[in-house]
Amino acid sequence: MNLSSLKIALLSLLIFGLLFFVRNTVFALEKSCLECHAPITKSKTMHPALKKGCSACHSSPHESVPAQLSLKAEMPDLCFNCHNKALFVKRYLHKPVALGKCTSCHNPHSENSKKLLKAETIAELCFNCHDQESFSKKIIHAPIASGKCTACHDPHSSDISSNLLTSELSDICFKCHDKKGFSSVGSIHPEVMAGMCTSCHETHSGNLQKLLLAETSILCVNCHKNKELIGTFTHLPAGKAICSSCHEPHASSNENLLKEPSPDLCFKCHKKDSMMGNVIHPLVRKGRCNACHKTHSSPEKGLLKAAPEMCFDCHDSSELKGKIEHIPFKEGRCGICHLLKGTNSNPKLLAQKV
Numbered sequence: 001m002n003l004s005s006l007k008i009a010l011l012s013l014l015i016f017g018l019l020f021f022v023r024n025t026v027f028a029l030e031k032s033c034l035e036c037h038a039p040i041t042k043s044k045t046m047h048p049a050l051k052k053g054c055s056a057c058h059s060s061p062h063e064s065v066p067a068q069l070s071l072k073a074e075m076p077d078l079c080f081n082c083h084n085k086a087l088f089v090k091r092y093l094h095k096p097v098a099l100g101k102c103t104s105c106h107n108p109h110s111e112n113s114k115k116l117l118k119a120e121t122i123a124e125l126c127f128n129c130h131d132q133e134s135f136s137k138k139i140i141h142a143p144i145a146s147g148k149c150t151a152c153h154d155p156h157s158s159d160i161s162s163n164l165l166t167s168e169l170s171d172i173c174f175k176c177h178d179k180k181g182f183s184s185v186g187s188i189h190p191e192v193m194a195g196m197c198t199s200c201h202e203t204h205s206g207n208l209q210k211l212l213l214a215e216t217s218i219l220c221v222n223c224h225k226n227k228e229l230i231g232t233f234t235h236l237p238a239g240k241a242i243c244s245s246c247h248e249p250h251a252s253s254n255e256n257l258l259k260e261p262s263p264d265l266c267f268k269c270h271k272k273d274s275m276m277g278n279v280i281h282p283l284v285r286k287g288r289c290n291a292c293h294k295t296h297s298s299p300e301k302g303l304l305k306a307a308p309e310m311c312f313d314c315h316d317s318s319e320l321k322g323k324i325e326h327i328p329f330k331e332g333r334c335g336i337c338h339l340l341k342g343t344n345s346n347p348k349l350l351a352q353k354v
Helices: 003-041 122-126 169-173 216-222
Strands: none
Touching: none
């Protein structure tokens, strides 16, 4: 064996010896740590870093008196040695993440819960900081009731909103709620179209059905002006604020979010027979109730639009006016002589035979 080969062999032997010494020294140190700290390995879920040995995170905890944690880096930088930092530094940060307090939620060694959480459930952990009362009202949103906070919220950081939403609000809602019920070729509630579900609904819990923010008498008039709904004569559903008796809250195949087209919707309450006859007003026959009636309120009895202008929308007033005018006509009281709906006689819809 020449001199160079001998040098290589000796060097290899030296390196192997050092590695063996270091490995056994580390093993001895880890073993000595667990002689005192054995409980940290006894829970169901163990931190993978712990399997690498204490020295993966700690340097020399007993070099000082009293002993120190002697972390190799401050949190969360220490955690980012293994965990993808990009998931924790988005635009909006969960406060414990922003403060670098990973261990306020996670046990760094072992726990009986998944993700090393310091509570049996996610909800229980969240309520350590978040007021449970606001999540425990009469009606509870299904994800909250089942403790699935992370179905809507990212526990670490989000680019969407300060509420740490996992995606845009409407997209989150449609993960559970069928999108077909919120889209239509007829009409869509503007709030739904804009994805503003929380304009009408509580997100966690509430005291009203459907998690509404308020009774419909208050909720709807936040956008719809009350003076347009209530008048001298008010449609019964509008007066009692039973908006949903005529309107769908989200979307409809009919205009104005109506549950059914006119006149079918009107005949849910109004007797159809009273509108029929051998002679029927053309607008009644076509089902155009709102050609003569206002839908919510009116200063006129029967929710009629102002007469005679209402009649002149169809009838040519120039053909009816002359030097001498019938007093009821002159006063715009067409209904004195004419029925507005239907009759079994009189082609001119006269109220009585002439």
